[in-house]
Amino acid sequence: MKEIRLMKGNEAIAEGVIRAGCDGYFGYPITPQSEVLEYLMANKTKERTGMIVLQAESEIASIHMVYGGAASGKRVMTSSSSPGISLMQEGISFMAGTELPCLLLNVVRGGPGLGTIQPSQSDYFQAVKGGGHGDYKMIVLAPASVQEMYDFAKLGFELAFKHRIQVMVLSDGAIGQMMEKVELDEQVPRWTDEEIVKLHPWSTTGKTPDRERNIITSLDLNPVKQEIINRNLQKKFKHIEETEVRFERIMCDDAEYLFVAYGSSARICQKAVSLGRAKGIKVGLLRPITLFPYPSKELEKLAKQVKGMLSVEMSAGQMVEDVRLSVNGAVPVEHYGRLGGIIPAPDEVLNVLEEKFIKENLLCKTH
Amino acid sequence: MTEEIIIAGFGGQGVLSMGKILAYSGMMQNKEVSWFPSYGPEMRGGTANVTVIISDERISSPILNWFDTAIILNQQSMDKFENSVKKGGILIYDPNGITRHPVRTNINIYTINAADESARMGSAKVFNMIILGAFLKLKPLIGAEYMRKGLEKSLPARHHDMIPENEKAIDIGKSLVKQTYTLN
Amino acid sequence: MQDTLTDAQICQPENMVYCRTALMTQAPLSYCPGCGHGTAHRLIMEVIEEMKMQANTIGVAPVGCSVLAYDFLDIDMQQAAHGRAPAVATGIKRLYPDKFVFTYQGDGDLAAIGTGETIHACNRGENITIFFVNNGIYGMTGGQMAPTTLPGMKTATSPFGRDTETMGHPLKITELIANLPGTYFVSRQSVHTPANVRKAKKAIEKAIQYQKLNKGLNFVEIVSNCNSGWKMTPLESNKWMEENMFPFYPLGDIKVPK
Numbered sequence: 001m002k003e004i005r006l007m008k009g010n011e012a013i014a015e016g017v018i019r020a021g022c023d024g025y026f027g028y029p030i031t032p033q034s035e036v037l038e039y040l041m042a043n044k045t046k047e048r049t050g051m052i053v054l055q056a057e058s059e060i061a062s063i064h065m066v067y068g069g070a071a072s073g074k075r076v077m078t079s080s081s082s083p084g085i086s087l088m089q090e091g092i093s094f095m096a097g098t099e100l101p102c103l104l105l106n107v108v109r110g111g112p113g114l115g116t117i118q119p120s121q122s123d124y125f126q127a128v129k130g131g132g133h134g135d136y137k138m139i140v141l142a143p144a145s146v147q148e149m150y151d152f153a154k155l156g157f158e159l160a161f162k163h164r165i166q167v168m169v170l171s172d173g174a175i176g177q178m179m180e181k182v183e184l185d186e187q188v189p190r191w192t193d194e195e196i197v198k199l200h201p202w203s204t205t206g207k208t209p210d211r212e213r214n215i216i217t218s219l220d221l222n223p224v225k226q227e228i229i230n231r232n233l234q235k236k237f238k239h240i241e242e243t244e245v246r247f248e249r250i251m252c253d254d255a256e257y258l259f260v261a262y263g264s265s266a267r268i269c270q271k272a273v274s275l276g277r278a279k280g281i282k283v284g285l286l287r288p289i290t291l292f293p294y295p296s297k298e299l300e301k302l303a304k305q306v307k308g309m310l311s312v313e314m315s316a317g318q319m320v321e322d323v324r325l326s327v328n329g330a331v332p333v334e335h336y337g338r339l340g341g342i343i344p345a346p347d348e349v350l351n352v353l354e355e356k357f358i359k360e361n362l363l364c365k366t367h
Numbered sequence: 368m369t370e371e372i373i374i375a376g377f378g379g380q381g382v383l384s385m386g387k388i389l390a391y392s393g394m395m396q397n398k399e400v401s402w403f404p405s406y407g408p409e410m411r412g413g414t415a416n417v418t419v420i421i422s423d424e425r426i427s428s429p430i431l432n433w434f435d436t437a438i439i440l441n442q443q444s445m446d447k448f449e450n451s452v453k454k455g456g457i458l459i460y461d462p463n464g465i466t467r468h469p470v471r472t473n474i475n476i477y478t479i480n481a482a483d484e485s486a487r488m489g490s491a492k493v494f495n496m497i498i499l500g501a502f503l504k505l506k507p508l509i510g511a512e513y514m515r516k517g518l519e520k521s522l523p524a525r526h527h528d529m530i531p532e533n534e535k536a537i538d539i540g541k542s543l544v545k546q547t548y549t550l551n
Numbered sequence: 552m553q554d555t556l557t558d559a560q561i562c563q564p565e566n567m568v569y570c571r572t573a574l575m576t577q578a579p580l581s582y583c584p585g586c587g588h589g590t591a592h593r594l595i596m597e598v599i600e601e602m603k604m605q606a607n608t609i610g611v612a613p614v615g616c617s618v619l620a621y622d623f624l625d626i627d628m629q630q631a632a633h634g635r636a637p638a639v640a641t642g643i644k645r646l647y648p649d650k651f652v653f654t655y656q657g658d659g660d661l662a663a664i665g666t667g668e669t670i671h672a673c674n675r676g677e678n679i680t681i682f683f684v685n686n687g688i689y690g691m692t693g694g695q696m697a698p699t700t701l702p703g704m705k706t707a708t709s710p711f712g713r714d715t716e717t718m719g720h721p722l723k724i725t726e727l728i729a730n731l732p733g734t735y736f737v738s739r740q741s742v743h744t745p746a747n748v749r750k751a752k753k754a755i756e757k758a759i760q761y762q763k764l765n766k767g768l769n770f771v772e773i774v775s776n777c778n779s780g781w782k783m784t785p786l787e788s789n790k791w792m793e794e795n796m797f798p799f800y801p802l803g804d805i806k807v808p809k
Contacts, residue, residue, distance in 0.1 A: 006391045006400065006520070024646050032406060052645045056638070057671035064635035064668070068642025071629045072609065076642070094632050117406070178429050179387065179402035181394050193647070204627035204643075206606045206650055215621045217612075217630035264430070271428035345432035 003184040009149040009175040010035035012182045013079075013105060016153025018045055021188035022103075023074035024052040026065035028084060031117040032173040033107035036079045050190055059084040063091030070100035071216040073196040073203030075157050079105035081173075082123050083114060085131070092166060093132030097218025099233070101160035103153065104138070104168040107176040110314075110341040118341020119173030121263060124318035127170045128292045135230055137237045138166040139244065140291040142262040146180035148289075154188065161200075163240055170291060172314065174264040174343060246289035247298055251277065255284030257357055258302055260323050261312040262288045264343065269312050271346035276353070283353065291319070296326035303327035308357035311335045312349050314342075332357070368423050370508055371431055375416035375448050376440025381495030384521070385438075386417035389499060392509045392517025393421040401429040414443050421508055438502060442466055455550060459501055469548075476548035477505065479540060492529075493536035500540020574600045574625045581619060585785025587775030588616060590742040591684055592623055594752045595655070598759055599626065608651045609643050611636045613665075615657035616690040634665025637672035640679040651762055653680040659689045662698040662724040669724065676733030676767035680758045683725065683770065686777040687796060694780035698722040701799055706780070721799065725772045729806040735767035737806035741774045743789045747802075754804070766808070774800050 007015065014036045017025065025045075027037045037055060045051035056062040062078045069076035080088060085106045095102060106127060110120035123131075127140045139159050141152045149171060156167040197205050207213040220226045248266075251273050252258070259269035266287040276283040286302060288295050303309070308331055311320035320335035327333060336352040338344045372389070376382045383404050390400040403418040418434075420426050433453045439445050439460040449469050452458050457475045462468070463482035481497035503509065509517075514537065518530050571577075574596035582588045599608055605626055612620040614633035621628035631639040636654035644652040661669050661683050672679065688706055689695040695708040699721050703712040713721075729737040736758055740751035751773060758769035774796050778788035 004394065006387070006394050006402070024642065026642060054641070054645060056641075057667060060635065061638040061641075061668050061671065064632060064638035065642035065645070067631070067635075068611070068629065068639035069646045070642075071639075072643050072647060074646045076646070090632050091635070098630075173406070174403065174430065177404055177406045179390060179400075180426075180429075181400060204609050204629055205647070206608060207625065207627045208606045213621075213625055214627045215630070216628070217621065219618060219630055268428045268430060271431075274427060343430045345430065346428045347432060 005182050005184060006179050007146055007150075007182045008035055008177060008179050009143070009146045009171060010107065010177070011039045012146045012150040013153050013169065014039035014043070015182075015184065016150040017077055017103065018043065018049055018051060019185065019187050020154040020157050021049070021075055021190045022051050022077060022153075022157070023190055024054070024065075024069045024076040025078065026054050026056050026062040026069070026076070027078045027080065028056050028059045028062050030059075030081045030084045032109060032119075032176050033079050033081050033105065035176070036105065049187065059087040060090065063088040066102050067091050067095055067100060070095065070102045071098065071204050073200035073205060075103075075161075075191070077103035077105070079107070081107045081109045082111050082120070085123065085126070089132035092138070093134050093136065094218055095166050096130070096132070096136035096138070096233070097134060098216050099164040100166070100216070101157075101164050102166050103156040103160060104166060106168060106170050108170065108172040110339065116341040117173065119264060119314060119343060120339070120341055121172055121265060121313045122315040122318065122339070123170065124291065124313065124315060127168050128294070128322070136233060137240075137292050138168050139163070139240060139293070140168045140170050142170050142289060142291050143175055144263055144266045144287060146175070146178060147182050149175060150182050150184070159244065163236060165236070165240070170263070172264055173341075241293040244290060245293045245295050245297070247295040248287040248289060249298075250285040250287065252284035252286060252302065254282055255302075255305065256282040256307050257284070257353055258306045258309045259283065259285040259312055259349070259353065260288070260299065260309055260319070261285065262291060262319065265312045265314060268344055268346050269349060272350040272353070275346055276350050281354070281358065283350075294322050294326070296322070299323060299326035300328070300330075303330035306331060308332045308334065310349070310353045310356060312344065313337050314344070315339070368508070370421045370436065370506060371434045372419045372421075372436045372438065372502075373416060373434045373448055373451065374419065374438040374440075375414065375444030378413055378415040380415070380440050381492070382415045382440065383417050385495040385499050386419045388514075388517050388521045389502075389509070390419050390421070391521045392514045395516040395520065396509055396513040398422060399424060399426050401426045403429040414441065416444065416448075436502065436506060438498060440498070445469065457505060459498070459505070459544070461498065472548070473550065475546065475550050477501065477544050477546050479544045481540065484539060484543060485536070488536070488539075490532070493532060496533045496536035497540035497543070500537035501544035503537065504541040504544050572597045572600055574605060576623055576625045578622045580623060582616065583779045585776065585778045585788065586616075587686070587742045587773065588684060590748060591682065591751075591773050591775070592620065594742065594748065594755050595653070595682060596624055596626075598752065598756050599651070602759065604651050604759070607649070608653070609647070611640050611643070611652070611654040613654065613656040613660040615660050617655055617657060617684065618691065620655055634660050634663070635668055636660065637665065637668040637677070637679070637681065641672055641675070641677050644677060644679050648678070648765075651680070651759065653682060653759075655682045656684070657690070658683070658685045658687065658697045658699040662722050666724070670728065670731070673728040673768050673770070674731045674733045676735075678762055678765050678767065680762050680769045681771070682755070682758075683772040684775050685772055685800065686775045686780070687721070688777045688780040690777045690780045694777075694782075698724070699800075701795055704795075723800070725770065725800075725805060728770060733767050734770055734806060735764070735808060736761050736769045738770070738804045739772040739774060739800060739802050741792070741797075741802055743776065743792065761808070772800070774802065
């Protein structure tokens with residue numbers, strides 16, 4: 001039987017990375033995710049698995065420590081919350097340019113600026129569209145439960161090394177701070193240095209006579225070569241779009257109206273779906289699990305079936321743009337969001353769905 | 368079965384840990400559980416609250432506007448959450464420090480004199496367990512053996528010697544809870 | 552009969568007094584003629600070669616003139632973002648405590664944008680080695696004022712000379728980090744004369760050797776010229792360096808193990 005624990009989301013992902021065979025964590029405290037660093041420190045990871053945990057002097061230093069470790073083929077990660085992730089964009093862009101695998105966790109809080117420490121989903125654009133400079137994307141995973149916070153540690157590292165890409169777990173203060181049941185699995189052993197040399201021949205582990213030197217750089221001053229590098233990056237992103245889309249359909253089969261929501265908003269919408277169904281409204285929920293790649297094709301399909309889609313996010317309307325791009329005008333798409341750290345309630349979002357699509361339709365019919 | 372509970376009071380009253388023990392015990396009894404706290408600087412001496420859901424099914428929203436049970440431990444929380452109890456739901460409060468008592472007529476209302484009783488017992492630490500006892504009397508969702516497992520899991524090992532005292536406080540809470548308004 | 556000797560005829564072992572170090576690549580150096588970077592590169596590679604550490608070495612290149620250092624050094628290398636090399640090296644060394652990890656940084660990189668990373672890596676006592684080439688100017692971007700630009704010194708962004716009232720004072724970062732408990736060996740050298748090259752090599756040797764002791768960060772500053780940026784001939788720039796840079800940045804060991 002699997003080991004079961006009641007854990008906070010932040011603790012679950014910390015336990016998840018230990019068990020996923022993570023080699024190094026470099027981070028800087030910031031609310032609402034400091035439990036990650038605290039949990040790792042309290043768990044004496046060096047003794048447990050050999051994993052290195054270091055509190056850096058800043059988020060900037062943290063991400064560049066991750067760069068150094070990733071370039072040497074290790075499973076490395078950092079975590080932060082919105083303002084800290086903004087500081088990390090330099091390093092993330094460098095890792096995109098050098099195709100380095102790593103795991104990043106953003107436990108999003110409200111912005112802009114220092115904003116609030118309460119939950120928010122207003123970093124969607126930053127995470128999904130490439131937050132730093134240059135043409136790049138990361139794989140973005142959106143956990144909606146504490147179990148997924150745990151699971152996405154392992155999945156994140158797998159995807160990161162499979163595609164040599166940065167994987168961001170885009171969580172929020174609600175998922176990070178809440179406690180739920182978590183099923184833990186077996187410890188994945190950390191790679192030995194010999195395994196790294198074999199598995200990641202590109203990594204800088206010291207030049208041996210049997211190979212050319214390895215260089216990790218994002219610089220090429222020759223525009224022709226730089227264009228080729230960029231085109232190859234784009235090819236990789238395209239391949240990821242074709243192969244790594246993940247989503248969950250909840251009561252979609254007969255749905256006439258659709259919520260589209262990720263993370264904690266999806267949990268709220270899931271409740272709204274049951275409240276709506278109890279009232280006789282045929283409503284469903286599409287929950288994107290990967291935000292890049294986005295489940296556009298699934299939404300395109302659903303657009304042929306439903307009368308309207310409501311994108312619910314704790315933002316002023318960011319993901320809604322991707323919903324609209326996906327359905328390309330086939331059905332009305334509306335947005336509902338709360339800002340500043342306020343979490344919408346299930347009956348609140350159901351009311352909005354009714355207001356936007358159902359009551360208006362009745363009005364149209366009577367006129 | 369799904370039970371949606373809000374526990375609200377001052378930081379330091381053991382609001383969050385009471386919720387955690389309840390959730391842990393529910394989990395030990397094979398229920399689905401969620402525990403969603405208020406967090407941040409407001410916890411430092413300000414108000415603290417936690418939403419606990421115990422269910423036989425997968426829990427959807429951990430964040431709610433309406434609750435089956437509200438456990439209220441200070442006036443600010445009374446002002447904030449009295450109207451969040453579902454019709455026919457229950458409100459449990461400690462009258463100590465309450466200046467405006469609940470007035471709803473479409474819910475069941477109970478009091479528990481936990482502050483007085485914990486003072487009598489000479490241990491402020493068992494205050495929240497007395498409250499928890501009152502809740503378990505009214506909503507016997509979790510068996511005593513699972514409460515013990517929940518206590519074992521949620522208290523650090525160095526505090527396990529305090530488990531019997533906590534269990535005693537739960538029993539006292541069960542015996543002390545009083546109904547002050549009954550919904551017909 | 553030929554009039555002159557061919558290269559092959561000249562390059563006989565008995566005539567060989569100087570040759571390319573095996574750990575320098577065949578790529579022609581991109582530095583300006585007269586610049587000290589080439590000598591500094593060579594010395595580091597010479598020592599790594601002599602110590603047979605190629606397979607155990609990971610280097611970190613900065614942003615600045617030496618951004619392309621990896622083109623010339625035949626070892627595994629990472630290119631770091633501007634100023635972040637000490638953080639990058641920290642990440643590598645923490646995960647590979649038995650490898651030799653070094654950064655090679657200029658003054659703008661190490662003492663301006665990367666001051667935080669430099670000081671904290673030093674203060675944590677990271678077991679890495681930092682080679683710091685200080686020429687008092689931003690060479691690559693075209694001769695702008697650096698944190699180490701001397702008072703009164705003319706640069707592209709201090710065309711009338713560095714006015715310390717409004718532009719601040721040159722930063723003696725090497726003295727600063729020598730005061731931190733995390734540094735083990737701190738030395739300042741130059742590579743503009745054969746005698747100085749020999750001394751610099753000794754300091755580099757120590758800074759590499761000491762990393763094996765795990766006693767903290769080893770740091771060698773090389774005060775160098777930038778004849779292009781200073782708008783002088785190489786010889787003039789060396790003379791200017793002796794007369795102006797060395798009085799402000801005196802050569803010699805600053806912190807030696809007890």
